[in-house]
Amino acid sequence: MSTQPTQTIMRSGLGRARGLGSAKSGAAHWFAERVTSIALVPLTLWFVFSVFSLLGEPRAAVQAWAGHAMNATLLLALVIITFHHMAMGLQVVMEDYIHAERPRLLAILAMKAAAGLFALGGILAVIKLTLAH
Amino acid sequence: MTDVREALFIGRTTDGRTVRRPLSPHLQIYKPQITSALSIFHRITGVALSVGAFILVWWLVAAASSDESFATVSAVLHSWIGKLALIGWTAALWYHFCAGLRHLVWDSGHGFELETVHATGRLVLIATAILTALTVLAGFIAL
Numbered sequence A: 001m002s003t004q005p006t007q008t009i010m011r012s013g014l015g016r017a018r019g020l021g022s023a024k025s026g027a028a029h030w031f032a033e034r035v036t037s038i039a040l041v042p043l044t045l046w047f048v049f050s051v052f053s054l055l056g057e058p059r060a061a062v063q064a065w066a067g068h069a070m071n072a073t074l075l076l077a078l079v080i081i082t083f084h085h086m087a088m089g090l091q092v093v094m095e096d097y098i099h100a101e102r103p104r105l106l107a108i109l110a111m112k113a114a115a116g117l118f119a120l121g122g123i124l125a126v127i128k129l130t131l132a133h
Numbered sequence B: 001m002t003d004v005r006e007a008l009f010i011g012r013t014t015d016g017r018t019v020r021r022p023l024s025p026h027l028q029i030y031k032p033q034i035t036s037a038l039s040i041f042h043r044i045t046g047v048a049l050s051v052g053a054f055i056l057v058w059w060l061v062a063a064a065s066s067d068e069s070f071a072t073v074s075a076v077l078h079s080w081i082g083k084l085a086l087i088g089w090t091a092a093l094w095y096h097f098c099a100g101l102r103h104l105v106w107d108s109g110h111g112f113e114l115e116t117v118h119a120t121g122r123l124v125l126i127a128t129a130i131l132t133a134l135t136v137l138a139g140f141i142a143l
Helices: A013-017 A026-054 A059-067 A069-097 A101-132 B004-009 B034-065 B067-078 B080-107 B114-142
Strands: B010-012 B018-020
Touching: A026 A059, A026 A069, A026 B080, A026 B114, A059 A069, A059 A101, A059 B034, A059 B067, A069 A101, A069 B034, A101 B034, B004 B010, B034 B067, B034 B080, B034 B114, B067 B080, B080 B114
Parallel strands: none
Antiparallel strands: B010 B018
């Protein structure tokens, strides 16, 4: 009678799970992806319609549009939520495809740094546009 | 074994040899399906839209900075390659938008029957084509 090969893992279930998957912040990450995607539905529609009125227009038209308090508020929301959603999505892509620990961590940190800095740059630009108007 | 998790990857072939279990999905074995194709499209369009997000910030920063920098962004976006990229991003945006809505419906616990999954998948493709065509058309009219 043949026996199945077995591998005894001498760690508790909790010990093996801690620091991995469900014992980290997966649920919060998953939920934040959904919440940001819901927020991006109206913001994306608003932005696409806004862009139609700005196509081919000079810089002054963009300044006047972004200078409007409501447009500036929605632009800030769009930039912040887009980059948050983007960073969470790209993180999952990197976690799935970069198998070695060190390059994966470096790639995620570099991506988060780029996303954070560009989001801040976008926020600063919107504030400049609305204050200059 | 480099990690205790590796222990879970020990499997046996039909002739009894122990092997390291391969990770799924095996793209070279899987038959292409609308479900898996739309799933990877969602990822690809998401990554493409990330590039678009950086362009959006470039445009905002240029508008806030000077006439020269705004003229540079305008020239790039109005060139044929810029227009082609914008059309590509429009398609990616509408695809990610529609497929994202489909995901939100799934998250609410609905639409999991195979027939429904296939029907909503086709709907996403049709909606993407219509929305992209309308947006590009409206864009060229507005230009």
